[in-house]
């Protein structure tokens with residue numbers, strides 16, 4: 195497969211270059227969210243014109259097999275007809291009411307039915323809001339202030355989480371953001387997969403630790419699986435020490451399994467944050483958990499949290515339509531098969547090319563690090579070859595395969611990525627590895 199060429203470039207420069215120049219004079223860094231900068235892989239930001247199934251098209255008319263999938267939400271691929279129809283119907287009935295609607299009750303029923311730990315759920319509009327609000331509930335429930343997070347974990351951009359943060363913050367080397375006041379001193383950080391470090395934090399300050407917040411499978415430091423017993427160990431520590439266990443399943447929810455990682459690993463957190471897939475591509479997120487905790491949330495209880503567009507009817511319609519498809523027998527397994535074939539194929543291609551690489555998949559998430567591995571935490575991930583990743587990314591891009599522009603992001607597949615798409619991707623990846631090695 196040769197490089198994909200632009201078919202609708204403007205005279206003298208591409209539409210992408212033109213847009214990028216304009217955007218830089220109008221928006222910080224030219225983007226609406228830092229992960230959209232492709233600077234670390236040496237490319238301009240991607241200007242999408244449309245998406246269809248597993249493919250995304252840019253403003254220069256190029257077509258790519260998409261493994262970003264809007265950073266996770268598009269479990270059914272782009273513009274899934276069922277989701278588009280549901281949103282269109284909802285839009286005709288009204289874009290927002292600021293009142294309760296039947297759809298939010300229906301989506302709440304699907305979520306509480308799928309996640310055994312979630313008895314009550316509150317809808318919000320972003321993952322940041324969801325985790326921030328869950329922490330507020332945990333602090334109110336325990337009367338304690340400190341939170342524990344993991345190195346390289348990303349939980350949105352609320353102040354308390356911009357400490358040793360993953361995702362774009364790691365990619366841009368901004369793990370501790372300026373502008374975060376003393377509130378951040380209430381955050382403690384441990385290495386992922388290291389129960390002893392968590393025990394040590396509790397030994398020192400356990401009386402004031404409100405909660406442990408964890409991505410049960412790390413997805414914002416690249417994909418890092420929990421070691422056997424790690425999540426159960428966190429559950430045990432939190433129970434013993436009277437702290438709240440918060441699973442950030444914004445990424446893993448309905449991707450690692452129907453429900454999420456808590457189903458796959460049979461560990462029940464006290465509170466869960468959700469987002470991405472539950473909104474089918476619309477700005478929907480949620481937090482929920484044990485009724486005793488969630489009844490602290492206003493107006494049932496005193497913990498205040500609110501939002502004009504929370505439970506927005508278009509978002510609820512998109513989420514319901516997507517989850518209805520994902521609940522069908524075999525869909526999760528098919529996606530998991532595609533992700534596994536991709537991860538195994540990439541590992542094989544790297545081996546053939548003589549490149550040290552370590553790949554993993556779980557459910558419909560997958561990851562690739564250019565290192566021998568094993569990668570058990572963010573420290574290991576940072577020792578991978580980021581320059582090699584950048585060369586590989588560019589070579590894949592030139593062959594019509596769109597990967598997240600950072601080794602510190604998970605990859606995704608959708609239910610409409612076919613065996614042919616995966617085979618084409620692996621062919622492109624083999625060529626890309628050769629090119630990256632030769633550079």
Ligand code: HOZ
Pocket residue numbers: 227228229230265348361362413414603
């Ligand atoms: N969790 C998303 C990717 N790691 C973040 C999306 C964004 O920051 O725009």
